[in-house]
Amino acid sequence: MDYAPVVSRTLRWYAHAARDLPWRRPDAGPWAIMVSEFMLQQTPVARVLQPWQDWVQRWPTPAALADAPSGEAVRAWGRLGYPRRALRLHQAATAIRDDHDGQVPDDYQALLALPGVGSYTAAAIASFAFGRRHVVLDTNVRRVQARIATGIEFPATAPTAAERLLAEQFLPTEPARAARWAVASMELGALICTARGPQCDQCPVRTDCAWHRAGRPAHEGPARVGQRYQGTDRQCRGALLAVLRSSDDAVPAEELDTAWPDRAQRERALASLITDRLVVAVGPDRYALPD
DNA sequence: GATACGTGGAA
DNA sequence: TTTCCAAGTAT
Numbered sequence: 001m002d003y004a005p006v007v008s009r010t011l012r013w014y015a016h017a018a019r020d021l022p023w024r025r026p027d028a029g030p031w032a033i034m035v036s037e038f039m040l041q042q043t044p045v046a047r048v049l050q051p052w053q054d055w056v057q058r059w060p061t062p063a064a065l066a067d068a069p070s071g072e073a074v075r076a077w078g079r080l081g082y083p084r085r086a087l088r089l090h091q092a093a094t095a096i097r098d099d100h101d102g103q104v105p106d107d108y109q110a111l112l113a114l115p116g117v118g119s120y121t122a123a124a125i126a127s128f129a130f131g132r133r134h135v136v137l138d139t140n141v142r143r144v145q146a147r148i149a150t151g152i153e154f155p156a157t158a159p160t161a162a163e164r165l166l167a168e169q170f171l172p173t174e175p176a177r178a179a180r181w182a183v184a185s186m187e188l189g190a191l192i193c194t195a196r197g198p199q200c201d202q203c204p205v206r207t208d209c210a211w212h213r214a215g216r217p218a219h220e221g222p223a224r225v226g227q228r229y230q231g232t233d234r235q236c237r238g239a240l241l242a243v244l245r246s247s248d249d250a251v252p253a254e255e256l257d258t259a260w261p262d263r264a265q266r267e268r269a270l271a272s273l274i275t276d277r278l279v280v281a282v283g284p285d286r287y288a289l290p291d
Numbered sequence: 292g293a294t295a296c297g298t299g300g301a302a
Numbered sequence: 303t304t305t306c307c308a309a310g311t312a313t
Contacts, residue, residue: 040309047299047308081297088311118311138309158292186309195307196302226305229297238297276296 003170006148006208007181013204014184017191021045023052023128024183030104030129032056037121037128038089043080045190051080062096062104065089071289074278075245083241083278088116106130127182133175135167136182140189145170147193151210153219154195236260236269244279250288 022028023036035055039048055076059065065073070090077086092114096104104125105111111122123134137159145166146155155163170185172178192199206212229235239259244251260266270287273279280290 037309042296042308042310043298044300044308079298081299082310084296085311116311120310124309136309139307140309183309190309227296227307232295232297234296235298241297272295 001149001169003149003208004172006205007170007172007177009204009208010184010188011177011180014180014187018184018187019045019191022049030106030125031060031062033129034092034104034125035089037124038085038092038116039080041085041121042082047080051076051078059093061102062093063102065093066097069289069291070277071280071291074241074289078245079242081238084276085116087276087278091115092117104129106132108132108134124182127179131176131179133171133173133178134182135164135171136186137163137167138186138189140186140193141167141182143195144185144189144193147198147211148205148209151214151217153211153217233265233269233272236262236265237273240266240269240273241278244287244289247288250282250286253285253287256287 018024021036023033028036032052036048036052039052039055055065058076059068068090070087073086073090074083077083080086095114096102100110105114106126106129108122108126111117111125112119114122117125120136120138123136124138126132127134127136142155142159142163145163146152149166149169170181172181188203188205192203200206200209200212200216203209203212211217240256243256243259247255256266256270257263260269270279274281277290279287282288
């Protein structure tokens, strides 16, 4: 199948419809882009904008972040969620400072070796920051591909080998064009080809879309497993960490007690936070963010 | 491959 | 009010 027309139409659409996001501007370097990619993992753009500004201003280089205590990274992460990302970004910054002369690597494999960088993020940084040709397969692109090429409303739970092969067929040969396709196809998924209420009437490739041509058939198969939050260990961890973030000093255990009434769950969550190195025990029954 | 891992806004 | 889901990674 020749997807060149799909690529061309999408690039033409992106040229006028793209959002003006700060990490896409010419003055955003590889490090600023890398910070944005960490923050955007499972987190909407709207919630990332302010924390990203704060981070790149406070820590304009990987070395600047690496030289700060990891607990400060966790504190500055605020309520973005998944605070292990802050820790891994700090670890990645340390590796870049120590092993890459302070420069974000431009090579996919070197990026992939960094903590918190998986196949998506490595490809995204290589593509967006360095103009390299890579399949950038995020949730948006997967949904766009599923609809255009496969004719189904939603892709499988996890990326498959078939999806990667399909993505290769879309990817233009020329690196700069491939990089533009990567960001443009993500944008199409984020703005038009959305999970709920897709705007097919505004879609530049609706005539190329197998799902649209088929009359937008509803998704078959089991509904996705819902992710509960209320009452979970994750919520408990979040509550405990919020207390520690708000304090400049170590916090006595009694103060954590007030943040989560269930003792067994609280202790289990605290232990897991310590295992994850998001929290350290300092002195008898006192806890703090790590150094 | 399934599961754990935060948070908040929109439907 | 409940459910869905948002530029994933690590185990």
